[in-house]
Amino acid sequence: MKVAVIKIVTSSIIKHIAQLANLDLSDEELKSMSPQFSSILNLVSKIKKLDTTNVSETSQVTGQENVFREDEVDSKRILTQEEALSNAKNKHNGYFVVDAIFEE
Secondary structure (H helix, E strand, O other): OOOOOOOOOOHHHHHHHHHHOOOOOOHHHHHHHHHHHHHHHHHHHHHHOOOOOOOOOOOOOOOOOOOOOOOOOOHHHOOOHHHHHOOOOOEEOOEEOOOOOOOO
């Protein structure tokens, strides 16, 4: 299998990827990402060259399935309400007060 090695990722390619990811990048960020993307894609091209014909497919490597634990309370790790609220910027009647995130 022949793999193309990507030498340069242009700023227009980075802009397109940023647009697809809905990212707003500055010109300086675009310039700094070009060599990073090139490096990453060159590493991926090296990985593509590996012969994996004798490697079986895996979805995970530990062999463990459905590992559960009892749902028990560890009293050493519980904060009192006062402790939990001790560093709160805003609190009222024992609750955290936060800015609304939904419009009415």
